């Protein structure tokens with residue numbers, strides 16, 4: 063199956079993804095990467111801004127599931143418990159199996175689902191394989207370490223190629 067690695071939308075951060083935007087795109091389930099998407103990896107618990115964002119999504123009827131490759135089930139479990147959101151750990155992105163498991167858990171089709179993430183070769187590739195709307199964000203807290211700085215620089219042309227690059231608008 064042929065698909066593009068260009069995300070459908072690019073935002074500065076998750077707060078730009080509003081209930082209104084999701085409703086306008088028919089999204090009933092949002093699959094969220096955790097590290098550098100919802101919080102820097104060093105952040106152990108959700109902050110007030112993230113709790114408020116999740117509450118607003120939930121209040122508007124959008125379901126949410128964290129889909130993470132993080133090898134520490136403890137970090138993901140604890141973070142999601144505080145968030146009041148379920149999760150699929152050891153998701154194996156760029157395989158689509160984690161996203162598909164989350165969609166099955168919520169009874170949502172690909173057309174009703176969007177993915178949110180910061181990395182091209184895991185989050186975006188898995189979302190394209192699963193056939194869901196892909197929303198990409200800049201790494202929360204900025205890229206950490208030389209490898210991540212290189213990685214995010216390499217991702218930049220794919221974000222620039224996105225016809226809906228909203229980074230200048232939020």
Ligand SMILES: [Mg+2]
Pocket residue numbers: 095096097098099179180181
């Ligand atoms: Mg990430």
